[in-house]
Amino acid sequence: MARRYHELRVAAFVQATEDEGKVLQAISNLLQGEPPGEVRRSMAEGVHHNPIVYLSLEIKKERQIERILEKWERMDFWQEAKRDIDERLDDGLTYHVRVDKEKAYQGNIELWRGGESIEIRLKVATYPSSREGSMEIILQGPQGVV
Numbered sequence: 001m002a003r004r005y006h007e008l009r010v011a012a013f014v015q016a017t018e019d020e021g022k023v024l025q026a027i028s029n030l031l032q033g034e035p036p037g038e039v040r041r042s043m044a045e046g047v048h049h050n051p052i053v054y055l056s057l058e059i060k061k062e063r064q065i066e067r068i069l070e071k072w073e074r075m076d077f078w079q080e081a082k083r084d085i086d087e088r089l090d091d092g093l094t095y096h097v098r099v100d101k102e103k104a105y106q107g108n109i110e111l112w113r114g115g116e117s118i119e120i121r122l123k124v125a126t127y128p129s130s131r132e133g134s135m136e137i138i139l140q141g142p143q144g145v146v
Contacts, residue, residue, distance in 0.1 A: 004137050006123040008065045010035075011056040012101055015116070016046070020053055026105035027055065030118055032071045036064045065122075066142040073141045077109045085135055093134045095122040 010030065014023045028034060035057050042054040059065050072078040081088060081097045088096050097120040098112035112118075126133035 002127060003062060003125045004142075005062055005065045005069075006060070006125045007121075008059040008068060008123075009056060009121040010059075010118060011054065011121075012118045013116070014053040014055060016050040016052065018116075020055075022105050023055060023101065026101050027057065027118060029107050030099060030104050030109055030120075031068055036061075036068075069122075069142040075109055077111050080111055082139060085138060089124075089131065089134060089138070091131075093124045093126065093129065093131065095124060095134070095138055096120070097122075 010027055012023050012027060014020045024039065027039065037057055037059055039055050039057045042056070044052040044054055046052050059068070077099055078097075085095070090096065098117040099120065100108075100110050100112050101116040101118050103110045104118055122138070124134040124137050126137065
């Protein structure tokens with residue numbers, strides 16, 4: 001079977017006023033369990049010289065991506081995001097979704113409407129490369145699960 005996904009990336013900023021452990025918990029809640037890999041931590045500086053931490057997790061193993069997507073397929077946020085697929089799929093065939101970070105920490109995964117977010121980027125694999133093929137893969141779900 002042809003590869004359907006190149007990479008799933010989940011990332012969030014931790015502002016100076018936030019608890020990094022809580023942001024990690026929000027990511028864990030989004031993934032419905034422990035992250036399948038190392039969460040990378042990068043440091044940055046805000047406009048007012050405040051420290052900002054950037055947390056990111058890159059998943060490249062297709063089985064791991066599919067397991068996560070199988071969970072998301074049963075969740076309202078993912079179904080809602082798929083209704084806006086045309087706006088969320090960029091020219092590089094990466095599907096972009098953001099969820100509310102605070103609500104994710106509380107265990108309620110909802111699409112981002114404002115405030116702080118967790119970013120999801122799903123890089124879709126199609127051959128030959130096409131927007132329509134990528135949309136079809138996303139809409140079908142993992143291994144055609146709807």
